[in-house]
Amino acid sequence: MSSLLLSEFLRQTGGTAIIDGGLATELERHGADLNDPLWSAKCLLSSPQSHLIRQVHIDYMENGADIITTASYQATIQGFKAKGFSEEEGENMLRRSVEIACEARDLYHERSAVCSLGDDTHGRILKQRPILIAASVGSYGAYLADGSEYSGNYGDAITLETLKDFHRRRVQILADSGADLLAFETIPNKLEAQAYAELLEEENIKIPAWFCFNSKDGINAVSGDSIVECGSIAESCNKVVAVGINCTPPRFIHSLILLLKKVTTKPIVIYPNSGETYDGDQKEWVQNTGVTDEDFVSYVSKWCELGACFVGGCCRTTPATIRGIYKILYGNESATLATE
Numbered sequence: 001m002s003s004l005l006l007s008e009f010l011r012q013t014g015g016t017a018i019i020d021g022g023l024a025t026e027l028e029r030h031g032a033d034l035n036d037p038l039w040s041a042k043c044l045l046s047s048p049q050s051h052l053i054r055q056v057h058i059d060y061m062e063n064g065a066d067i068i069t070t071a072s073y074q075a076t077i078q079g080f081k082a083k084g085f086s087e088e089e090g091e092n093m094l095r096r097s098v099e100i101a102c103e104a105r106d107l108y109h110e111r112s113a114v115c116s117l118g119d120d121t122h123g124r125i126l127k128q129r130p131i132l133i134a135a136s137v138g139s140y141g142a143y144l145a146d147g148s149e150y151s152g153n154y155g156d157a158i159t160l161e162t163l164k165d166f167h168r169r170r171v172q173i174l175a176d177s178g179a180d181l182l183a184f185e186t187i188p189n190k191l192e193a194q195a196y197a198e199l200l201e202e203e204n205i206k207i208p209a210w211f212c213f214n215s216k217d218g219i220n221a222v223s224g225d226s227i228v229e230c231g232s233i234a235e236s237c238n239k240v241v242a243v244g245i246n247c248t249p250p251r252f253i254h255s256l257i258l259l260l261k262k263v264t265t266k267p268i269v270i271y272p273n274s275g276e277t278y279d280g281d282q283k284e285w286v287q288n289t290g291v292t293d294e295d296f297v298s299y300v301s302k303w304c305e306l307g308a309c310f311v312g313g314c315c316r317t318t319p320a321t322i323r324g325i326y327k328i329l330y331g332n333e334s335a336t337l338a339t340e
Contacts, residue, residue, distance in 0.1 A: 006181075006208060006241050010267070012130055016304055016329055019067045019134075019271045019312025020060035021322050027052055037145040038083065041075035044093045045083075050100055057104035062124040063319040064326030065312065066131055068105065069183055072097040073138040074145070076170055091173050098177035101133045125326065134210075135179035139192055140166055150214070152188030152223025163195035168203065171196075175205045182209040186247045186314075189223035193233040200239035210242040210269050210310075218252035219259070227259050235264040244269030247314040250291060250299050251275065257306045267309040272296075274316035293317075297324035304329075 010017060024040040030052045036042045043049035053071045060068060072094055080090030108131065115126040140163055141149030148154060174182060182205070184196050193211055200209060211234040213221045221230050227245075234243035243264050245256045250272045257268055275291040300311055311329075313321045 006267070009130055009132065010309055013066050014329075015309065017066040017132075017310050018064050018322060018325055018329065019269070019310055020057070020065040020069055021271075021313035021317035021319065022273075022315050023053075023056060023069070023071060023073075025316055026056040026059065026318065030055065037074075038079055039074040039142075039145070040071050041073070041079070041093070041097070044071060044075060044096055044100075050096065053097075054100050054104045054107075057101055058108055059319045060322055061104070061108040061131060062126065063323040064125050064330075065322050066129065067134050067310065067312070068101050068131065069134045069136045069185075070097040070101045070174075070179065071136070072174060073136040073185060074142050076138075076143045076166075077173075078166070079143055091169070094170060094173045095177045098133060098135055098174065098179045102178055105131050105133065125323075132180040133178070134181050134183035135174040135177060137167070137171060137174065137182055137184045137196075139186055139188055141188055142186065149186050149188050150216070150222055152192075152221060152225070154189075154191075158191075160191060160195050160198070163192055164199050164202075167195065168199060171199055171205065172203055175203075175207050179207060181207055181241070184209055184211045187211055187213045187221070187230070189221055190225040190230045190233055193230050197233055197237040197240065200237060205239055208241040209239055210244065211240055212244045212246040212269055212271070214247045215245060215252055215256055216248070218255040227256055228263050231260045231263045235266060240266065242267040242269045242310060244271075244308070244310065246271045247273045249273065249275040250296055253299065253303055254306065257303060257308060261307055268307050269310040270303050270308040271310070271312035271314045272317075273314040274321075293321045293324050296321055297328050300325050300328045 024034050027040055027043055032043055032049055032052055034042055043053050057068050075094055077090040112126040112128045139149045187193050213230050216222050220227055231243055234240045243266050253270055253272055
């Protein structure tokens, strides 16, 4: 899918596409224990838990999501090897993350095809519409599972070449797995963005990508690198078709969009977290530090007015959050409207 086809996708969605919300929180709500360095990717290890991933994907589509992100954010070949799996098994689990999302999309389309106007008593959004699968690529810090994706501080030993070598095989596998695009998420510093950009070119990756950075001050990436400089790296890479912000408190998004628009003409992607604070030492979210769904979705119209074309949620957002975004964008349109 080229940037041209991405434009066609946006045209079909009315100019704004909805991304899904938090995956790990929902998996935990369904009973998964994710206290593990693999986090949500732990559910790729067993068939019963992979069914949970598929169900969460379906829940998001039935609440309005047009883009589903795979359970590969914290899935790395190195991480799987540390758990005792072979390199081949690790590669297969990366592929499996995309297969599960594709299965969920197929099931959703089957349900939508048989839905007639108003016959769904559960209030699900069942519409025949294009849905994209975004293969999630988390940062090196996510693999470390020490909270460093929220600081971007990898130490002097981690170089551009180190990062390229770390991500290379994973990016190759996900790019060839049947996903529609690569979602480079929660990028904490410009060094890792540069590594991704060079990898995309060196490996001649055929599917498009988006780069999303995270911030804790509304001005810089979490490392302290200028968000303008980070956005410029994305702008300069032809393989990158959209650039934006994720896993960042909603209150910072307005200023970050304005900064990105100074350096990029590419579509803007926005999927903040709930605003809660993550404690990297305790490996948990600090209670009562976030915003309500109502507050979260109250920002959406302004983000879209500023130029956001892709809007969704990240950590601690839920299908209810995504339904709220859907209602903001589509008003009183019947939730069960089946279209040809």
